[in-house]
Amino acid sequence: MPPNEGLTHLEQYKVEGSNVEFIGSNIDHSVKYNSAATEPAWQQDGGVGKTEGIKIWRIEQFQVIAWPPNRYGSFHEGDSYIVLRTFKASPDARELSYDLFFWLGKDTTMDEAGTAAYKTVELDEFLHGAAIQHREVQGSESRSFLALFPRLTILRGGAATGFNHVETSETSLLRLLQITSDGGRGIIVREVDPTWESLNEKDVFILDEGQKLTSWQGKSCSPMEKMQAATAISEIVNERQGKAEVEVLAQTDSRSSIVVKALGGTAESKVSSVSSAPKHPSHSQEDRRPKRLFRLSDASGALKFDPVKNGEKVTQSDFKSEDVFVYDSGYQIYVWQGNGASQQEKAKWLKVAEAYLRSLDGAWSTPVATVKEGREGLAFKSVLDV
Missing domain, CATH: 3.40.20.10 (Severin)
Incomplete structure (x- = not known):
């Protein structure tokens, strides 16, 4: 067709x-601007869009809630977010420019997605129509979106499912993060099933057991993946106020089998030689x-x-x-x-x-x-x- x-x-x-x-008309835009000006989120720090930088909000129960700056770059697949980038198009530009994104996780609700789209239009009105608006869907993010962050982290859960941020006291936690270099487009960190069958030789994985973090380096992983895994672990440890033990293991190390066993495997379990990470278009x-x-x-x-x-x-x-x-x-x-x-x-x-x-x-x-x-x-x- x-x-x-x-x-x-x-x-x-x-x-x-x-x-x-x-x-x-001017009257129409004035009415819409005045309506947008009543949204508390847009009044953050004296009014968003006045200085260069990035702001992120998550949609929660139809409300626009500021996302903590220390979690910028991390998104939950059950949520919808709004991301504003304020910048100068050139060093001598007199006016600020705006990239305005709404990002939809693969499991976000229709209400959350619709609210994110509506509020993105509203924020553009608040910025006097000066923004370039972007719709981004998990797994197919544009280069413009990926360039906003050193790496993109996709975690499970979301606001609608009652997700709670991981705390150091959760000794029973078992979470597995996969770190993948996506063909020059950037580093993607994804939460995957905590089973040994998720491991592969091409990528780096972080086994998160709450009070212990183990970096498991596939024998064919890249130096960039190793570096980003180390940075991700450092940030998690800082979030937990240093209350987490860290160990780094190469797949070829004899001790690397402890990760396989922690994920339900045995000494005879053979991990895949092919990366399981989905590729961007x-x-x-x-x-x-x-x-x-x-x-x-x-x-x-x-x-x-x-x-x-x-x-x-x-x-x-x-x-x-x-x-x-x-x-x-x-x-x-x-x-x-x-x-x-x-x-x-x-x-x-x-x-x-x-x-x-x-x-x-x-x-x-x-x-x-x-x-x-x-x-x-x-x-x-x-x-x-x-």
Whole structure:
């Protein structure tokens, strides 16, 4: 089925004769800004977005709750988060720029995901519409998101399941963390099943028994994985106020069998020679989809989603100010909002992008970003043809 089939009349919005003259106006933005200004989370430290740095919030019971800075880079697969990066696009830039992400764990609830998306839009309004918004899904994070942290740590549980942060007193704890270098995209730390069958020769693992931490180094692991495992252990020990014993074992050490046995194995258990870590989508030319460009327009009185290019070169001149365009670069979706696009077109960007991804086989978790005309950023420009 063509990727635009079934999307052409995604939902009929009759603009003609409707009372929408104030939507997208200064009055409309003023009302939305004043509403956003009532959210306590955005008033953190005198108002977010005023200084360079990163802020993270987790969605808990429809509320936006600040995530502790010492846990930045760690996310639970049962949760949804909002991440704001405030930065200067160049050393001499007068204005601050913003990357605004909402990250969805694979087990997050629909309510949490919906709240994260809604509050991300609200925060953008609080920032006067200056942010580039990103939708990130666990396991398919964009390079822009991964670049925010020295490593990305994915832990089990979440707010809805009553997750409690691990304390040093939990002597019965048995947790296994896998440290993997993901092909130059960064270091990923994942909580995996605490069984010897999770071990492999390619990666480093941390066996967390509460008051003891053991680094188990597969015989083919990389120096970077070893270093990041050591850093992760150091941070865990600091969280527990130094109340944890640490041991580092190479797979080839005779004592390394104690980790296998602690995980239910025996001296005869043979670990896999292949890494079990899921790989992020490749950015290689062989694996990417053909480039596609679509126009989202309500000029006819109904919201339509029409193909513009399929497998052809896409350049900046293909984007017209009066509409919204959905650009599939092959491994990431960009929703480009023209300055003259209607509010109806802009408001449906995420719904249309996700509907498009659902029409493709296995592509729903593809990263999605919305960019505004004149503020596209380097990531968007890098995937255009000259």
